[in-house]
Amino acid sequence: MSFLRWRRQGRRLGVSLLFVLMASGLWQYQERQYRDDYTWMGVPSWESLTPTSIHRVLRNNGYLAGWSDVRAGALWVSYQVEAVENTSIGSRPGFKADWRTLWPIGTGSYAGSGYDRGHLAPNYAIAAVHGRDAQVDTFLMSNMSPQRPNLNRQLWQRLEEAVMDHFAPRYERLQVVTGPIYPENFMDNAFNRLGFIEVPEAFYKIIVAPHPKTPRALAFIMPQNVRGNEPLDDYLVSIDEVEARTGLDFFPELSASQESALERQVHTQGWAVEQVANRPGRFQ
DNA sequence: TTTGATGT
Numbered sequence: 001m002s003f004l005r006w007r008r009q010g011r012r013l014g015v016s017l018l019f020v021l022m023a024s025g026l027w028q029y030q031e032r033q034y035r036d037d038y039t040w041m042g043v044p045s046w047e048s049l050t051p052t053s054i055h056r057v058l059r060n061n062g063y064l065a066g067w068s069d070v071r072a073g074a075l076w077v078s079y080q081v082e083a084v085e086n087t088s089i090g091s092r093p094g095f096k097a098d099w100r101t102l103w104p105i106g107t108g109s110y111a112g113s114g115y116d117r118g119h120l121a122p123n124y125a126i127a128a129v130h131g132r133d134a135q136v137d138t139f140l141m142s143n144m145s146p147q148r149p150n151l152n153r154q155l156w157q158r159l160e161e162a163v164m165d166h167f168a169p170r171y172e173r174l175q176v177v178t179g180p181i182y183p184e185n186f187m188d189n190a191f192n193r194l195g196f197i198e199v200p201e202a203f204y205k206i207i208v209a210p211h212p213k214t215p216r217a218l219a220f221i222m223p224q225n226v227r228g229n230e231p232l233d234d235y236l237v238s239i240d241e242v243e244a245r246t247g248l249d250f251f252p253e254l255s256a257s258q259e260s261a262l263e264r265q266v267h268t269q270g271w272a273v274e275q276v277a278n279r280p281g282r283f284q
Numbered sequence: 285t286t287t288g289a290t291g292t
Contacts, residue, residue, distance in 0.1 A: 087286060116289055124287030153288045161287050283288055 037080075038064045040175040040210045041251035044076045052186055053247040058100055058142060062134025063121040065142060066179075072103045072196040073145055076179040076248060077121040081129045083169040089127035090135060098142035105141045109195045118147030118203075120178055122160045145180050146199045147224065154228025154281040156203065159220060162232060162276040163207060167218075170271070171209035178205040181221060181245045200224070204242045206250060208262075209270070216270050217262050221245070228284065231277040239263035 035043055035057075044066060046053035055066040055075050063079035095107040095117060110117050120143050127135030137143070147156065168174055180200030183189040192199045202223040209216045219242050220235045239250055240263045254262065 089286075092288095111290090119288085122287070128287080149289070157288055164287065281288090282286090 034059055035064065038062075039078045040080075040208060042253040043078060044177060044248045044250050045252050047243065047247055047249045050247060052182070058098075060121075060134070060137040060140065060143075062126045062130035062137060063143075065121070067101060067142060069102065071180075071182065071198045072101070072105065072193075073180060073198060073200070074120055074142060075246065076177050077143065078175070078177050079121050079126060079130075080173055080175050081125050081164060081168050082173045083164075084128045087128060089124060090132050092123065093136045093139050095139050095141060095144070096136075098140040101142050103196045105196065107141065109141070109197065110144070110146065113146065113194050114148075115146035115194055115199065116149050116152040117141075117144040118152040118156065119143060120145055120180075125160060125164050125176075128164065145203070146194050146197060147203070148226075150228040151203070151222060151224055151226050153283050155222055155226045155230060155232075157283065158228075158276075158279060158281045159205060159222070159232055161282070162279070163205075166276040167207055167209075167271060171211075171216075173210065175208040175210050176205065177208075177250060178203065179246065179248075180204075181242075184245075202245075204237075204246065206239055206242060208251070215258070215262055216267065218268065218271055218273070219266075228281060233268075233273045233277040236266050236268065236273070238266050 043057060043064060051070050055068045058065040058067050063077050065074040066076045068075045097106050119138055121138050123135060123138050126138050181202040181204055182198065182200055189198060202221050204221045206217060206219045217239060219237050219239050221237045222235045243249060
């Protein structure tokens with residue numbers, strides 16, 4: 001190989017390398033932007049590298065989802081809401097399969113099962129705050145989790161209504177993380193499936209008012225089997241409790257001292273939970 | 285109609 005040719009090839013390689021570096025840098029920058037827009041103090045991560053807590057992040061309009069291929073469901077969704085003036089939203093779009101999950105989960109997969117296609121990232125709040133494209137994305141099957149009707153249509157609906165109508169107006173902005181909870185031992189529930197989808201035993205929702213110095217948080221865990229008219233505050237838990245039951249680490253970028261102040265105990269100051277705890281549902 | 289879905 002002549003010296004000239006060798007030099008030309010070297011230059012070509014250099015240009016390609018530079019291109020790859022720039023492209024991956026740009027991708028990482030964009031990914032980072034996305035995550036910062038939809039999360040506070042980092043996306044949830046797994047506390048230990050176990051098959052049931054590993055997930056990959058699906059990016060949607062209005063929310064992020066942490067998809068588990070082992071559970072065939074999202075382990076968390078993350079989104080932000082604020083109070084809105086215009087409370088009307090578009091009509092419910094149809095449910096839609098999500099090819100990114102790789103699992104053949106169709107819109108009919110829940111039919112006749114006794115479980116609702118329960119939204120993790122909610123239709124109303126996402127639509128009202130983030131618009132139509134985001135609303136459409138909440139109807140992806142990757143955002144659904146099997147929920148008993150009494151939970152989905154009543155207790156859970158009341159909680160989501162409280163988030164938008166009661167909690168959001170009290171603060172500038174809220175960060176919400178929500179998802180399923182499974183029994184502690186994988187094999188106890190491994191065959192409790194609806195098609196490919198593992199059926200959770202409960203659901204959590206964490207709500208944070210992300211003040212830089214004194215953030216406040218509420219967390220709830222609600223089981224599948226409820227009547228639906230229970231007081232919401234019966235289900236208050238600490239974030240540590242949610243972490244223990246999910247194996248996830250929420251808000252991983254918090255310092256150790258911030259984390260223990262926010263996550264170890266139930267702090268209800270500032271939320272006036274009692275004012276909404278017994279509000280009736282819309283659909284009973 | 286404006287916070288959830290199902291099944292006819």
